[in-house]
Amino acid sequence: MGKILIKIKWYWHRLQCMSYSERLYRIKNSIHVRLEKSGVIGISAALPVKISFNKHILEDLNQNLRGDFYNNVADEVIEGKYRIFSK
Numbered sequence: 177m178g179k180i181l182i183k184i185k186w187y188w189h190r191l192q193c194m195s196y197s198e199r200l201y202r203i204k205n206s207i208h209v210r211l212e213k214s215g216v217i218g219i220s221a222a223l224p225v226k227i228s229f230n231k232h233i234l235e236d237l238n239q240n241l242r243g244d245f246y247n248n249v250a251d252e253v254i255e256g257k258y259r260i261f262s263k
Contacts, residue, residue: 191199212218252258 194202208217253260
């Protein structure tokens, strides 16, 4: 019984510290969450999405993301050609 009274007392003091607008926001939010969980409001199922791809765009993307360029730059950084980690 003591733990319940301590909890009630804590909530009472917490409510006293809140502004009027914060109390209204929390009450509204609590009601909204309960309605969503019960299924009264919210989207019941995801809408189907139709996606089409352009093969040419994917081919261009693959050519622009070639690994050899990035590997060469990484090797040059390791060799010390670029001073990116120095003061």
